[in-house]
Amino acid sequence: xxxxxxxxxxxxxxxxxxxxxxxxxxxxxxxxxxxxxxxxxxxxxxxxxxxxxxxxxxxxxxxxxxxxxxxxxxxxxxxxxxxxxxxxxxxxxxxxxxxxxxxxxxxxxxxxxxxxxxxxxxxxxxxxxxxxxxxxxxxxxxxxxxxxxxxxxxxxxxxxxxxxxxxxxxxxxxxxxxxxxxxxxxxxxxxxxxxxxxxxxxxxxxxxxxxxxxxxxxxxxxxxxxxxxxxxxxxxxxxxxxxxxxxxxxxxxxxxxxxxxxxxxxxxxxxxxxxxxxxxxxxxxxxxxxxxxxxxxxxxxxxxxxxxx
Amino acid sequence: xxxxxxxxxxxxxxxxxxxxxxxxxxxxxxxxxxxxxxxxxxxxxxxxxxxxxxxxxxxxxxxxxxxxxxxxxxxxxxxxxxxxxxxxxxxxxxxxxxxxxxxxxxxxxxxxxxxxxxxxxxxxxxxxxxxxxxxxxxxxxxxxxxxxxxxxxxxxxxxxxxxxxxxxxxxxxxxxxxxxxxxxxxxxxxxxxxxxxxxxxxxxxxxxxxxxxxxxxxxxxxxxxxxxxxxxxxxxxxxxxxxx
Numbered sequence: 016x017x018x019x020x021x022x023x024x025x026x027x028x029x030x031x032x033x034x035x036x037x038x039x040x041x042x043x044x045x046x047x048x049x050x051x052x053x054x055x056x057x058x059x060x061x062x063x064x065x066x067x068x069x070x071x072x073x074x075x076x077x078x079x080x081x082x083x084x085x086x087x088x089x090x091x092x093x094x095x096x097x098x099x100x101x102x103x104x105x106x107x108x109x110x111x112x113x114x115x116x117x118x119x120x121x122x123x124x125x126x127x128x129x130x131x132x133x134x135x136x137x138x139x140x141x142x143x144x145x146x147x148x149x150x151x152x153x154x155x156x157x158x159x160x161x162x163x164x165x166x167x168x169x170x171x172x173x174x175x176x177x178x179x180x181x182x183x184x185x186x187x188x189x190x191x192x193x194x195x196x197x198x199x200x201x202x203x204x205x206x207x208x209x210x211x212x213x214x215x216x217x218x219x220x221x222x223x224x225x226x227x228x229x230x231x232x233x234x235x236x237x238x239x240x241x242x243x244x245x246x247x248x249x250x251x252x253x254x255x256x257x258x259x260x261x262x263x264x265x266x267x268x269x270x271x272x273x274x275x276x277x278x279x280x281x282x283x284x285x286x287x288x289x290x291x292x293x294x295x296x297x298x299x300x301x302x303x304x305x306x307x308x309x310x311x312x313x314x315x316x317x318x319x320x321x322x323x324x
Numbered sequence: 325x326x327x328x329x330x331x332x333x334x335x336x337x338x339x340x341x342x343x344x345x346x347x348x349x350x351x352x353x354x355x356x357x358x359x360x361x362x363x364x365x366x367x368x369x370x371x372x373x374x375x376x377x378x379x380x381x382x383x384x385x386x387x388x389x390x391x392x393x394x395x396x397x398x399x400x401x402x403x404x405x406x407x408x409x410x411x412x413x414x415x416x417x418x419x420x421x422x423x424x425x426x427x428x429x430x431x432x433x434x435x436x437x438x439x440x441x442x443x444x445x446x447x448x449x450x451x452x453x454x455x456x457x458x459x460x461x462x463x464x465x466x467x468x469x470x471x472x473x474x475x476x477x478x479x480x481x482x483x484x485x486x487x488x489x490x491x492x493x494x495x496x497x498x499x500x501x502x503x504x505x506x507x508x509x510x511x512x513x514x515x516x517x518x519x520x521x522x523x524x525x526x527x528x529x530x531x532x533x534x535x536x537x538x539x540x541x542x543x544x545x546x547x548x549x550x551x552x553x554x555x556x557x558x559x560x561x562x563x564x565x566x567x568x
Contacts, residue, residue, distance in 0.1 A: 063411045065566070088413040095411070099404030103341045104334075115330045116412050144341075160408075 016041050016168055016198035017062065021071035024057050024222075031057040033222035034071070039198045041167070044190060046213035046230070047202040050317050054222040055202040056096045059170050062200070063093045075168055089117075092161035096172040098154050102146035106137055106156050109145065110163060117164040131159040134189055150177040158186065162193075169199045175208060187212045206309040210234070216309075220317040230309060237307030237315070241278040243288050244269050246301040253297045260287050273301070281307075327414045331422025332429075339430055348392060352434045355384055360441060372449025377441050378459045378535040382499045382528050385470050390491035392431065393474025394484045396423050397562065402482040406566050420558045424475055424551075431467040435460065455537025462534030465547035466527055470495050472554035479561040495527075502526025 017039040024032040032054040039045045047055050060066040062073045064084040072079055078086040101109065110131065114124035132138055135155040140148055145156060154177055161169060174190070175183040183205075190199060190212045203209060209216050210230045218226040218233070226233060234240065247253050254274060257266045262282045269275040278284045285304050292299060339345040356377070360366050364376030400406040409419055445451050474491040481487050500506055501522045510519045523529050527550075530543040 060407070065407050065411050085413045085415065088411055091411070093411045095404065095407045097404060099406075099408050101334075101338065101405055102403070103338055108334075108337065108341075112330065112334045113412070115333075116327065116414060118326075 016076060017200065018074040019058070019062070019071070020074070022058065022061060022068050022073055023070035024054075024061060024066060025069045030222050032061070032068075035219070035222070035224055036071075037217060037224065037227060039168075039200060041198050042195055043215055044194045044199045044201065044213045046209035046216040047200055047219065048204075048206070048209060048216055048313060049202075049219035051204075053219045053317070055219060056172055058219070059093075059096075059172050059200065059202065063091055063095075063170055064088055065095075089164075090166055091168045091170060092164065092166035093169075094154075094157045094161045094171045094174055098157035100145045100153060100156060100160075102144065104145055105142050106132075106145060106148075106159075107141040109156065110159065113160050113163050119164070127163050127165070130165075131163045134162060135159040136185070151179060151182050154178060155182070155186075158189075167197060169193070169197055171199070171201045173203060174201055175203070175205065183208070206313060210309060218313060218316055225316050226312075231306075233312050234307035234309045235281060237305075237309075237311045238277065238281075239275075239305045239311065240281045240307035241283050241285075242305045243276045243278075243285055244273055244301075244303050244305060245276075245288075245292075245299055246271065246273040247297060247299050249297045250274055252295055253292065253299075256291045256295050256297070257288060260284065260291055262287055275305075327418040328422040328425065331414065331419055332426045335423050335426030336430065339426070344392075344395075345430065348388070348430075349434050349437060352384070352388060353437060355388075356380070356438055356441070359384065366441075366445070367448075372445055372451040374441065374445060374451070374456050374459055375535070377438070378463060378531075381463045381466060382531060385467055386495045386499055387492050389431070389467055389470035390474045390477075390488045390495065392427055393471050393491060394478055394487035396427065396475045397479035397558075398481050398484045398487045401479075401566070402484075406562075410562075410566055416559050416562050420475070420555055420562065424471060424555055424558075427471050427475070428464075428468045431471065432464055435464055435467070452537060455535075458537045458539050459535035461539070462531050462543070465534070465544070466531050469498075469527060469547050469550040469554075472551040472558070473498075476554045476558040476561060479558050479565065498525070498527045500526075502528035502532075 019035055019037050022032055022035045023030065035058060047058070049055050057066065061068045062075065062080065064080045064087055067081065072081065074080070075087045076090050080087045104112070110128045111124065114127055119127050132141065135158050137152070137155055137159055140152055145153065148156065154174070158171070158174060161171065175186050178186060187208065190201065193199065201213070213230055216226070216228065216230050216233055217224055245253070250272070254266050257263050257274070257276045262279045262284045264277045264279040266274055266276050276284065276288060359380040360377045364379060366376035369376060397406070400409065410416070442456060473494055474487070477491040477494070478487040507519050507523060510522060530546045533540060534543050
């Protein structure tokens with residue numbers, strides 16, 4: 016549905032986006048991750064036809080955004096970074112405007128507006144000027160605007176930024192519900208969001224793609240992957256027993272007086288660990304296997320290697 | 325066309341959703357009234373026409389129109405809503421024309437609200453109402469030309485104050501080129517050929533011709549070209565600068 020081919024954007028001598036290529040199919044939710052200034056928003060602005068690329072192409076539903084911008088814009092719902100909205104309009108007037116621009120009139124327009132308002136739970140504030148709304152409501156107005164024409168492609172730049180935990184949860188539910196019949200790209204800083212809604216994650220740093228994988232596979236790149244955390248009073252006897260195991264790389268102190276056994280090369284060590292514990296008959300209060308932390312992998316990949324402890 | 329109308333309606337309702345419309349109309353009417361009756365002394369001239377009314381329009385529009393046009397694009401660029409507009413399935417030309425037409429119709433409304441002046445002169449005498457209608461058409465074309473210039477300037481900056489000052493300066497030059505002081509100066513130094521050239525570029529000369537009741541196609545073409553030229557530049561400016 017979306018095809019990005021060697022897309023590049025240079026601002027003067029700085030390459031904000033540097034030779035980025037990827038595809039997003041229908042049914043996929045792509046999480047776009049990266050530090051601030053990595054090029055996430057710039058890439059989105061090029062896909063939606065706001066910024067012209069310096070090189071490469073962006074294609075949506077078979078239409079090149081440079082050659083057929085209107086065809087692309089008809090098929091895309093876009094929530095821009097920072098949710099720019101006309102402050103003096105009410106959400107109702109704003110949605111009526113968007114519906115007309117999207118080519119709906121009368122009954123059909125009302126139906127689309129109702130559906131978008133229901134999905135984003137905006138019914139109570141429809142007649143208040145947008146400038147008087149809270150940050151969370153503004154974001155939902157922007158989201159409703161993007162959903163209004165039920166587009167094939169959704170590009171959402173930080174859709175949950177500024178929302179409270181309940182609202183975040185609702186927006187994620189909404190994205191998951193729509194995932195089946197659309198191609199969705201979301202950018203975010205929140206890594207748990209990627210694990211919650213994305214079927215795939217791309218990490219971008221300094222304008223280049225540095226990782227493209229499922230969230231689970233990315234988490235597995237963590238050096239904590241398959242490690243075992245255990246809480247015990249008998250740390251003195253448990254520690255040497257674990258250190259003796261062939262697939263345990265190291266045993267370190269974890270918060271709360273617990274121990275953490277790091278797996279060698281991410282191998283599964285839980286059966287070895289439990290066998291060893293049975294052998295020394297140690298009293299264990301709690302034991303858990305780590306899946307790996309996405310935020311750690313994120314730091315690992317986007318930082319220079321030297322800064323990774 | 326559908327998109328132009330959609331933009332037009334959004335813009336028009338935004339004038340009346342904020343105090344902009346009411347403040348503009350009130351100031352415009354008060355100023356035209358003052359200029360016409362106190363400085364133009366329309367009642368003491370003992371002539372049943374609106375010359376004293378129309379004479380001041382170029383000078384009035386000089387700063388009132390840039391005040392209206394300064395926000396057209398500068399505000400969208402500053403608040404970022406231009407990103408929303410330009411990622412909707414609307415072409416840049418449609419957006420520029422829609423915004424311009426809304427502003428132009430708005431000035432038309434303000435102009436139409438000066439009808440008491442027309443009623444007064446009809447009550448007192450028997451004016452040539454055809455000439456008066458021509459004067460209104462000329463005034464509206466003049467407002468349109470200044471708006472097109474202002475809209476273009478507004479697209480070049482995020483700062484509304486800059487948009488206002490620069491647009492007012494350009495309008496001033498276009499008005500001043502037809503002033504007697506300037507033309508006499510030119511005549512002294514460069515001769516009548518140069519004078520004719522500048523005269524033909526000045527809005528005042530063309531406006532005065534129309535408001536005498538002589539609707540010459542050349543005057544219409546002059547204002548039409550000004551509007552088309554600056555709206556065209558406006559589209560290019562949006563295309564180049566929208567994201568910077």
